[in-house]
Amino acid sequence: YSYVNFTTSGGSFVVAVNGTDFLQLYSTTFDWSAVNGLATYRLNFDTQTVNYVTGQTITGGTSGATATVVKSIDNGTTGSLYIQSITGTFQDNETVTGSIAGSAKADIPGGVVQISAAITGVATSVLSHVWLYRNRLFFIE
Structure with a gap:
């Protein structure tokens, strides 16, 4: 998995992708969740x-x-x-x-x-890399 962790006013999060499974989102308020369309x-x-x-x-x-x-x-x-x-x-x-x-x-x-x-317009299962830059998440398909 490629992942990043970050904190916002809404809480702390981890976003993880591997190019095969749906994007995984973790939050301290709701645990892990698969993100699809x-x-x-x-x-x-x-x-x-x-x-x-x-x-x-x-x-x-x-x-x-x-x-x-x-x-x-x-x-x-x-x-x-x-x-x-x-x-x-x-x-x-x-x-x-x-x-x-x-x-x-x-x-x-x-x-x-x-x-x-x-998340629409792309299947999150094809995202293989994630990084954080200037308060934005970027992905490689």
Whole structure:
């Protein structure tokens, strides 16, 4: 991997690429996340009764909103889902159920939180080198 670490007013980050896998983004506030052509959001939950499965579709019981789970952080009865491809708007305290497994109440009084933007126009999996210069990231494809 080629990587750089940097700090902004938004936190500390590491960006890593290897020319094969999606760009990896690490933040002290949300751990590692693969960055592809879709924005990634965090949906916090509580009162979990069944663990979620990565890759499945989740659905809000009240709103009918749906999304795809790309990562699940499980802390017992609480945790966070990293989700992409959201359709609709998840509501606070609604039951969020997975298509394969998983059930909990959404704990999102302020809504879901975007943690990484979509990178479009290039597949991040072809980026092989990254460097930082004058507060900007540069990549080699």
